Every structure is written in C-alpha cells, then in structure tokens.
Amino acid sequence: MPMAPEHPRVLILGGGFGGLAAAKALKGAAVDVTLVDRTNHHLFQPLLYQVATAGLAAPSIAAPIRHILRGQRNVTVLMGEVVDIDLAARSVTLAEGGVLGFDHLVVATGATHSYFGRDDWATHAPGLKTLADAQGIRARLLEAFERAEGSTDAAERAALLRFVVIGGGPTGVEMAGTLAEIARHTLQGEFRGIDPASAEILLLEGGARILAAYPEALSASAKRQLESLGVCVRLGAKVVGIDADGVDVEREGVRERLPTRNVVWGAGVKASPLGALLARAAGIDPDRAGRVPVTSDLSLPGHPEVQVIGDLAALSIDGQAVPGIAPAAKQMGQHAARNVIARLRGQATTPFRYRDYGSMATIGRHRAIGVIGGMRFTGLLAWWLWLFAHIVFLIGYRNRLVVLMDWASQYWTMQRHARVFSPRDEAP
Ligand SMILES: Cc1cc2nc3c(=O)[nH]c(=O)nc-3n(C[C@H](O)[C@H](O)[C@H](O)COP(=O)(O)OP(=O)(O)OC[C@H]3O[C@@H](n4cnc5c(N)ncnc54)[C@H](O)[C@@H]3O)c2cc1C
Known part of the structure; x- marks a missing residue:
C-alpha cells in the first residue's frame, strides 16, 4: 500500500x-x-538574444533548477x-x-x-525562446559571414549578408541592433573577401511603430537609435512568405522579394x-x-x-x-x-495585484529606452539602467560576475567572445 x-x-x-x-x-x-x-535549467530569457548574438555563453544566463532550490528541503525537482x-x-x-x-x-x-498558422516558416525563420534556439540562431548568423567569405557568386553573397529580423518587439529590436554592431564593429578586419560592414540588417514590423507597448515618443526614439546603428526599419511591412531563399513582404500594396539566408522570427507568441x-x-x-x-x-x-x-x-x-x-x-x-x-489554513484567497515597476528595452551600445516610475529614459542613461537591472535580476552570484566581466570586456574591445560554434548539423 x-x-x-x-x-x-x-x-x-x-x-x-x-x-x-x-x-x-x-x-x-x-x-x-x-x-x-x-529542461534541467531555469533560463533568464531577457538575455537570450545575447547568446544568439555571441555576446554571452549559455551557462551565463541559465542555472540548474535543482541547484537553485538545493537548500529548500520541502522541494523535489523532476525533469x-x-x-x-x-x-x-x-x-x-x-x-x-x-x-x-x-x-x-x-x-x-x-x-x-506563433507563426500565425504558418508553422512551415519555422524551419527558415527560427524564433528565440530556448537555449537551443539561441545556439541555433548564433550558428546560422556566424556561418552566413563564413560562407559569404568563401562565395564567388555576387547574388549568393548578397543573400548571405542580408539579415532579416521579423517583428519590432523587444526581441526583434535587440537582435537587429546587435547584428548591426557585429557587422560594423565585432568582425572588422577579420575577413579578406567581404566587408562585414556592408551587411544589410532589416527589421520588418507589420504595425505602425516598433516597441508598441511603449509611449509613442519612445518608439520613435528607438527607431532613430536603431537607424543610427545602420538598421533599416520598415514599418507597415507584412510578411506573406518565407522560404529557404528569402522573404516576401507586402508594404503599401506593393509586394517585394528579399533574397536572404538569414531570417529571425520575433513576431508572435x-x-x-x-x-x-x-x-x-x-x-x-x-x-x-x-x-x-x-x-x-x-x-x-x-x-x-x-x-x-x-x-x-x-x-x-x-x-x-x-x-x-x-x-x-x-x-x-x-x-x-x-x-x-x-x-x-482554511482562509480566503486574495485577488492578485500587479505592481508595475517599469520596463526597458535595449537597442545597442549606449542605446535603449525605458519607463521607470512614470519617468521616461532614452539613450545612454536608459542603457546604463538596463545593464544594471539585468545584472541585478540574473540568478546566481557567479552568473552576475561572469556577465559583468564579459560586458566590461565587450565594452572596451567591441569583441563578442562566444563566437565559437559547430557547423549547424552538429549544433546541439
Ligand atoms: C527572447 C525573450 C526576451 C524577453 N525579454 C524580456 C525582458 O527583457 N523583460 C521581461 O520582463 N520579460 C522578457 N521576456 C518575457 C519573459 O521571459 C516571460 O514573460 C517570462 O519568462 C514568463 O515566465 P513564465 O514562468 O510564465 O514562463 P517561462 O519563464 O517561459 O517558463 C516556463 C517553463 O516551463 C517549462 N515548460 C514548458 N512546457 C512544459 C511542459 N509541457 N512540461 C514541463 N515543463 C514545461 C519551460 O521549460 C520553462 O522552464 C522575454 C522573453 C523572451 C522569449
């Protein structure tokens, strides 16, 4: 019994x-x-894009759940x-x-x-939700530069150096901004056949503005900040097709084909x-x-x-x-x-009350927006606040220390140290 x-x-x-x-x-x-x-780990999703863009290694933003709860005698963890x-x-x-x-x-x-009923797009336009997603996207993006260096076909090269990010929410904005920094700064001087800075980064948003959850003025500021990094932001751009060779977009009644090998999906949940x-x-x-x-x-x-x-x-x-x-x-x-x-205890339950302490979105180095306690921030100050908040909320002292050190090194050298990847068929 x-x-x-x-x-x-x-x-x-x-x-x-x-x-x-x-x-x-x-x-x-x-x-x-x-x-x-x-999974066996708790994942700090707000920094997942940093793994996808080679800024941080996976263990820096995740921790084994059983380790986090090891001191809690009344909890058993099962995978x-x-x-x-x-x-x-x-x-x-x-x-x-x-x-x-x-x-x-x-x-x-x-x-x-969510691919809005077009799950067949997932193969060509991966989304960012898990560590495996981030590692897969990182391999794709870095591999595109490697393959472009070895390509002698101009059209193929252009498609490899065109990066299309779909969805102007926080994930899309972070991905597009960081990709522009990788192309313009991180990879500078390392290639002989291509100029990484010539890479085209497109952010497609179906609505009238990016980061639509923020006040209009902050959305407009975010767009300007992205453009100053060299990202081409297209608003009102409705994606109507995605395949292995490109993306079809409709904008103001005009359909356009964007040949590309690199698509990141950040549009639906x-x-x-x-x-x-x-x-x-x-x-x-x-x-x-x-x-x-x-x-x-x-x-x-x-x-x-x-x-x-x-x-x-x-x-x-x-x-x-x-x-x-x-x-x-x-x-x-x-x-x-x-x-x-x-x-x-046989007591009545209480209704949930949400305390809104504010929100922030980063765009790139010295670029971010945020609303905290009703006050609006943009640019350098917002960026420092974003960095501080994300270090504080990371789980584990070791992760905080490692991320702090990686970011300090990135800040001075413009390098992203997590650039080692396996060819995609070997990727985890
Ligand atoms: C790329 C990205 C960036 C983000 N950036 C920010 C940000 O900057 N700021 C912010 O506040 N929020 C951000 N978010 C949103 C935030 O991460 C989520 O709101 C938050 O994680 C929701 O917490 P949750 O516990 O509901 O779900 P999650 O944190 O997603 O946890 C769900 C857990 O359930 C497990 N699970 C799922 N299905 C099963 C199953 N069938 N059986 C067993 N286990 C299962 C998963 O493995 C996971 O561990 C971001 C999200 C993403 C994806």
Whole structure:
C-alpha cells in the first residue's frame, strides 16, 4: 500500500520565472512541493538574444533548477515534459512515462512562438525562446559571414549578408541592433573577401511603430537609435512568405522579394499547449493567444485547487491586461504560493495585484529606452539602467560576475567572445 503523503502535495509545472518564484515562496511551508520542468535549467530569457548574438555563453544566463532550490528541503525537482492534466483525478502525465498526483497545482509552462498558422516558416525563420534556439540562431548568423567569405557568386553573397529580423518587439529590436554592431564593429578586419560592414540588417514590423507597448515618443526614439546603428526599419511591412531563399513582404500594396539566408522570427507568441488543455477541462475558451483566462486570485474557473500563472495566464485588472513579462510572472508565482497557504489554513484567497515597476528595452551600445516610475529614459542613461537591472535580476552570484566581466570586456574591445560554434548539423 502506498504511504499517505505527510503533507499536502503542491505540484508546480514549469521552472521559469513564475514556477520558480512559487516554489521559493513555499519555503518553510508544511507542504511537499514537486517542481517539474522539461529542461534541467531555469533560463533568464531577457538575455537570450545575447547568446544568439555571441555576446554571452549559455551557462551565463541559465542555472540548474535543482541547484537553485538545493537548500529548500520541502522541494523535489523532476525533469520531465508534462503532456496531460487530469483535473478529476488530480494528476498529470509525463511524456517520459509516469503520473504525478497533486492536492494543489500551479501551472507555469509559459509561452512559445506563433507563426500565425504558418508553422512551415519555422524551419527558415527560427524564433528565440530556448537555449537551443539561441545556439541555433548564433550558428546560422556566424556561418552566413563564413560562407559569404568563401562565395564567388555576387547574388549568393548578397543573400548571405542580408539579415532579416521579423517583428519590432523587444526581441526583434535587440537582435537587429546587435547584428548591426557585429557587422560594423565585432568582425572588422577579420575577413579578406567581404566587408562585414556592408551587411544589410532589416527589421520588418507589420504595425505602425516598433516597441508598441511603449509611449509613442519612445518608439520613435528607438527607431532613430536603431537607424543610427545602420538598421533599416520598415514599418507597415507584412510578411506573406518565407522560404529557404528569402522573404516576401507586402508594404503599401506593393509586394517585394528579399533574397536572404538569414531570417529571425520575433513576431508572435502563443501560450504553451497546456493552456488549451486546461481551458477545455474547465469548460472555458482560451484567449486568442491560447492563454487561460483566470479568476482574480489566479485560479482556473471552477477549480480553486489549480492556479495558472505567468505567460500562460490571461488576466486584466481594472481593464488593464497584466503583461507577459518576467516581473509579472514572478509576482504571480509569489501570489499563487500565498493563496495555496491561505487555502491550507482554511482562509480566503486574495485577488492578485500587479505592481508595475517599469520596463526597458535595449537597442545597442549606449542605446535603449525605458519607463521607470512614470519617468521616461532614452539613450545612454536608459542603457546604463538596463545593464544594471539585468545584472541585478540574473540568478546566481557567479552568473552576475561572469556577465559583468564579459560586458566590461565587450565594452572596451567591441569583441563578442562566444563566437565559437559547430557547423549547424552538429549544433546541439
Ligand atoms: C527572447 C525573450 C526576451 C524577453 N525579454 C524580456 C525582458 O527583457 N523583460 C521581461 O520582463 N520579460 C522578457 N521576456 C518575457 C519573459 O521571459 C516571460 O514573460 C517570462 O519568462 C514568463 O515566465 P513564465 O514562468 O510564465 O514562463 P517561462 O519563464 O517561459 O517558463 C516556463 C517553463 O516551463 C517549462 N515548460 C514548458 N512546457 C512544459 C511542459 N509541457 N512540461 C514541463 N515543463 C514545461 C519551460 O521549460 C520553462 O522552464 C522575454 C522573453 C523572451 C522569449
């Protein structure tokens, strides 16, 4: 006979910003916590573009989840991919085999790329979400310069030296700005047959402005800052086709073909498939991005024992949608943990309140925008604030130190040290 668990079982799905914050906030509580993630690491996604552009090595922005939680006696960490949730049986099924039961469930499996129904584009236009994505993109981009150096065909060379970034959100802007810096500065003097500075970097945005979540004046400033780096920003540019040889774009009714071997996708996000599964089980509709509409205390409607947090949850407070960003996921994780404890004590749960401390987006060296406490920043000051915030919020002292040293070295030398890559068919 299986022994009855000593304490109520809290099962947390996902060790990202939300899931990790929930696990940490349950420290010392009389519960048995199990955290399941399909990877062995917590990933600091805001710096993922730095791995994709050879500025940082992968271990600098990630840490093993079991190491982070090693001191928390009431937590067990399991690596596994959750493929099913049975609310009636209060259990989840793992792809690797095995079923885990729960008394309280916190679902924090985040989001992934959306190609708006054109999943066939994914092969040619990879998105940036995981370490494997970042390492794959880095290999592609660096390989393009290598192949251009060896090419004698002018059209082939031009296609290899054209970089098309799709989507003017934070990821697209960071990628385009950094690519321009690599071409103009990092690779200078290293090639004989090509001039890396002649590389064309295009940022395509379907809407009327980039970084549309920011005030209009800051979006305009970000565009100017990108252009000063040599990035060509095309607004109102709708991508209608992507294949191995290029991108088709429609703009003001005119269709254009952009021959290129390098496309990065930063245009769409959709919730983890567990969102649709949960919504179906609860008899509600997910929102357009596949997120689960949750009640004000972050629970699944009709299921107070299940909380959905972070990028997977759709919640508006006083008509304002809680944004899909790391601080919101962390706050939700902490709040979900407080509500689990309240329920165990027979107390009422409380509604989630989002505290907006501001947001920042970087564009390149000395270039960024930000809104903090209602104050707007651009350029050099915004950039220093961005650097400071990202060092502070990185997980682990070693990662902070390593990133600080890498950035200091980059600052003085304009070099990016993580440029060693395997040919793509050998890449992880
Ligand atoms: C490239 C990029 C840049 C970003 N930049 C910023 C930024 O500058 N500032 C900011 O605030 N936010 C930024 N974000 C958004 C921020 O990272 C997310 O809002 C945040 O990670 C959401 O936290 P989460 O816990 O909901 O999901 P995540 O942090 O994505 O964690 C989800 C976890 O669930 C695991 N998982 C997924 N599916 C399963 C499954 N079926 N079974 C088991 N485990 C599973 C994943 O491995 C992952 O560890 C960025 C995101 C990206 C992709």
